[in-house]
Amino acid sequence: MNRPAKAKDKILAAARKIVETKGAGHLTFDELSTESGVTRGGITYHFPTKELLLRGLIEADLQDWEDDAEMLAGHCSCPRQAEMLGQIRCQMGQQDEDHKRFVTGMMSAAMVDPGLLEPVRAYHHRKFASWEWHDQDLFAYLLLLAAEGTFWQDFFNTNAMPGPARERLFAWVEHLAQHPELWPLPPAGFAVADSHDPSAATAAAVSARAPTDSSTTSG
Numbered sequence: 001m002n003r004p005a006k007a008k009d010k011i012l013a014a015a016r017k018i019v020e021t022k023g024a025g026h027l028t029f030d031e032l033s034t035e036s037g038v039t040r041g042g043i044t045y046h047f048p049t050k051e052l053l054l055r056g057l058i059e060a061d062l063q064d065w066e067d068d069a070e071m072l073a074g075h076c077s078c079p080r081q082a083e084m085l086g087q088i089r090c091q092m093g094q095q096d097e098d099h100k101r102f103v104t105g106m107m108s109a110a111m112v113d114p115g116l117l118e119p120v121r122a123y124h125h126r127k128f129a130s131w132e133w134h135d136q137d138l139f140a141y142l143l144l145l146a147a148e149g150t151f152w153q154d155f156f157n158t159n160a161m162p163g164p165a166r167e168r169l170f171a172w173v174e175h176l177a178q179h180p181e182l183w184p185l186p187p188a189g190f191a192v193a194d195s196h197d198p199s200a201a202t203a204a205a206v207s208a209r210a211p212t213d214s215s216t217t218s219g
Contacts, residue, residue: 010036016162017038020101024054024109051116054109057192058119061102065090079121083127084140084177091147092170140185183205 014036018027029052032034033040047053069086072093075084110116131137150169153159161169 007038007042011038011046011053012041014038016060017103019057020098022105024105027053029123039098051113054106054113054116054144055119058106058116061099061106062123063192074205081177081180084144085174088142088173089148091144091151092173094151094154103155126170135186136180136183142176143173144176 011032013185015032018031018035018203028045029040029050032043032053034036036043043053047056069083071086072089073082073086106116128141131141146169150159150166152154159166
């Protein structure tokens, strides 16, 4: 007979609380059984090992993040744009101290076992699987990086921007995400040199410095 699905939810909720309040190192099956009210056998039925439990926590957190992003995207007719907006608003509007403590606890666990981050890697690979990485995609990714960078600076309390400047940056990034027609294009003749070919890099640098016909005058 299948056990009720809500038992798994109770286990994950209790495990998350332990990670947030005590750290992942204190997450044991005995501690979890006390916190959740689920027997040790019930816990190991869903999560036979601590590694699988930690992965389950990460997967649940990713799903919560995805749900929040979808909600924050609002009513946007373009799925790609809606996804961008949701991610940006999640990253730049994240002020949840409980989530911060959870991420801190999971980071310490991932330092011991980097394989725990495999669900995160898989999540990002799925997100960008259909991208073609042309100029528009690169600028869209740049906006996402700006949002993610802000998230991590806030997380580590290293953000040098005062509050009003941060709000203006958030508004600017959000506005650009909503208006792809404002995105800049690379300058004419722009090319990325092959970093493994010094001669190509030199040629590209010379070409970039060379005056155009319109900027020269006859002597």
